Amino acid sequence: xxxxxxxxxxxxxxxxxISNPTKSHLGFNQKQLVFFKKTxxxxxxxxxxxxxxxxxxxxxxxxxxxxxxxxxxMRRLTSVFGGAAEPPKGGNPDSNTLISDTTTVICLDxxxxxxxxxxxxxxxxxxxxxxxxxxxxxxxxxxxxxxxAVEKPIYNHVTGLIDPPELIKPPKIFVIEGLHxxxxxxxxxxxxxxxxxxxxxxxxxxxKIQRDMAERxxxxxxxxxxxxxxxxxxxxxxxxxxxxxxAVIEVLPTELIPDDNEGKVLRVRLIMKEGVKYFNPVYxxxxxxxxxxxxxxxxxxxxxxxxKFSYGPETYFGHEVSVxxxxxxxxxxxxxxxxxxxxxxxxxxFYGEVTQQMLKHADFPGSNNGTGLFQTIVxxxxxxxxxxxxxSKSGAPLEATKT
Amino acid sequence: xxxxxxxxxxxxxxxxxxxxxxxxxxxxxxxxxxxxxxxTQFLRLVAAAAPEDLSExxxxxxxxxxxxxxxxxxxxxxxxxxxEVEELSAAASHAKDKKKxxxxxxxxxxxxxxxxxxxxxxx
Numbered sequence: 001x002x003x004x005x006x007x008x009x010x011x012x013x014x015x016x017x018i019s020n021p022t023k024s025h026l027g028f029n030q031k032q033l034v035f036f037k038k039t040x041x042x043x044x045x046x047x048x049x050x051x052x053x054x055x056x057x058x059x060x061x062x063x064x065x066x067x068x069x070x071x072x073x074m075r076r077l078t079s080v081f082g083g084a085a086e087p088p089k090g091g092n093p094d095s096n097t098l099i100s101d102t103t104t105v106i107c108l109d110x111x112x113x114x115x116x117x118x119x120x121x122x123x124x125x126x127x128x129x130x131x132x133x134x135x136x137x138x139x140x141x142x143x144x145x146x147x148x149a150v151e152k153p154i155y156n157h158v159t160g161l162i163d164p165p166e167l168i169k170p171p172k173i174f175v176i177e178g179l180h181x182x183x184x185x186x187x188x189x190x191x192x193x194x195x196x197x198x199x200x201x202x203x204x205x206x207x208k209i210q211r212d213m214a215e216r217x218x219x220x221x222x223x224x225x226x227x228x229x230x231x232x233x234x235x236x237x238x239x240x241x242x243x244x245x246x247a248v249i250e251v252l253p254t255e256l257i258p259d260d261n262e263g264k265v266l267r268v269r270l271i272m273k274e275g276v277k278y279f280n281p282v283y284x285x286x287x288x289x290x291x292x293x294x295x296x297x298x299x300x301x302x303x304x305x306x307x308k309f310s311y312g313p314e315t316y317f318g319h320e321v322s323v324x325x326x327x328x329x330x331x332x333x334x335x336x337x338x339x340x341x342x343x344x345x346x347x348x349x350f351y352g353e354v355t356q357q358m359l360k361h362a363d364f365p366g367s368n369n370g371t372g373l374f375q376t377i378v379x380x381x382x383x384x385x386x387x388x389x390x391x392s393k394s395g396a397p398l399e400a401t402k403t
Numbered sequence: 404x405x406x407x408x409x410x411x412x413x414x415x416x417x418x419x420x421x422x423x424x425x426x427x428x429x430x431x432x433x434x435x436x437x438x439x440x441x442x443t444q445f446l447r448l449v450a451a452a453a454p455e456d457l458s459e460x461x462x463x464x465x466x467x468x469x470x471x472x473x474x475x476x477x478x479x480x481x482x483x484x485x486x487e488v489e490e491l492s493a494a495a496s497h498a499k500d501k502k503k504x505x506x507x508x509x510x511x512x513x514x515x516x517x518x519x520x521x522x523x524x525x526x
Contacts, residue, residue, distance in 0.1 A: 089514075116487060116490070119483050119486070119487075120480070120483050120484070120487065122479070122483075123478060123479025123480045123482070123483050124479060124483060125482055125483055125486035126486055126490065127486070157490065157493070157494040157497075158456075158457060158494055158498075160487075160490075208492075211492065211493075211496050212492050212496070215458065215461055215492060215495060215496075216458055216461070216462055217458075217461050217462030217465045217466070218461070218465065218492070222465050222468075222469070222488070225468075225469075225472070225485060226468075226485045226486075226488050226489050226492075229472075229481060229482045229484075229485035229486070230482070230485060230486055230489060232482070233482065233486075
């Protein structure tokens with residue numbers, strides 16, 4: 001009599017290990033398929049245990065133009081889950097991958113099909129789909145999702161070459177960050193949650209000036225030329241991914257200071273799609289209504305230019321969304337805790353968790369404005385989503401074993 | 404043993420590994436097998452070279468992008484050249500941040516917490 005609950009037959013491939021243990025060992029994150037073979041020649045029952053990581057990996061996609069892995073958003077996200085994310089020990093020092101206890105973040109630049117010289121010869125940018133191998137991306141993300149480890153290529157940003165692959169083992173949370181996480185329809189299907197970081201042109205220009213003006217060789221003109229040259233490809237291939245994202249963090253220049261072009265005070269909008277499974281949008285005071293809120297007043301004193309919030313339902317590319325917007329910046333801890341206490345559905349485990357996370361990384365850029373706040377909140381939402389998915393998956397096998 | 408910008412080759416395995424890989428990279432870049440340079444001098448050059456190397460690349464890429472674009476401003480080559488400038492600028496800025504964050508003692512102690520330098524006393 002065979003006792004088996006076979007979920008995904010195709011994952012019974014090379015990286016599942018077959019062992020004959022004398023005692024069963026239930027490892028972390030592994031489900032065991034136990035096959036009982038009744039041999040007719042002897043009365044002894046042989047048991048063969050096939051262990052595979054059962055594919056409760058949750059896949060998150062993050063579309064961002066700023067490069068990979070080391071970005072602030074990733075560091076905040078991994079911090080919400082606990083532990084610091086670091087490059088794989090003992091591997092290629094130019095690897096773009098970050099690994100923590102629960103999370104692995106990979107950079108989609110690793111799936112470039114053309115290296116820097118190849119792209120120069122063909123006259124394509126890294127933004128162009130022709131420079132990326134979407135088939136490999138799909139296969140490997142699918143493999144990780146079903147619990148199979150993969151050898152992923154490494155794109156070396158320093159040399160511009162494609163280096164020998166590194167081993168990626170399926171983690172609890174797998175984040176794919178890069179320019180095209182939602183471009184290919186098959187990869188999009190595999191994502192449990194997707195985020196798009198939409199930086200407006202003025203803010204992008206201001207940030208790039210801050211980043212590059214200190215570099216030798218760069219001038220205002222070269223920075224401007226670089227942004228403008230990339231814009232057509234960006235608008236054609238990267239920008240359309242916005243419509244598929246479950247959450248969009250839009251960064252715009254502030255409206256509180258007239259004619260501000262330093263990009264220091266920011267207006268940040270968190271656009272959250274309605275109806276996404278396991279995702280409950282954050283709201284202010286009353287879900288579904290339109291609210292405009294200036295917290296500074298009698299209970300809270302803020303310094304110039306102050307803080308302004310708004311919340312309301314909108315439509316975004318034909319979808320129903322809820323938008324939470326923050327304009328301005330925090331100066332003090334008590335402003336942050338005051339605001340946190342008025343937000344609802346932020347998925348914190350205790351009062352003040354958002355503030356605590358923001359304080360933990362007070363040196364990160366955006367820690368005093370909406371970018372840091374919404375990135376932290378999205379991190380908490382992802383944690384909540386992960387826990388709900390795991391809870392629902394552990395509910396299902398119990399059903400199967402009843403038979 | 405050679406002292407390279409404050410790091411000595413004798414001690415940490417990990418630091419040696421880092422300078423080794425950069426040494427290997429440098430050897431691949433310069434193919435002078437017949438020239439017997441003094442080891443210490445060569446290694447000193449290499450360890451200091453990491454972010455400056457990238458900065459050099461940024462400068463060169465900007466120059467070449469300006470050249471290519473002056474010939475034909477709407478070609479794919481021009482766009483690809485500016486894309487390369489962007490990629491290298493991003494890499495240079497990441498490298499600068501990484502260098503700013505990394506403390507040699509912290510890095511060593513992460514790998515070898517049991518050594519004398521890294522022991523912590525809590526009372």
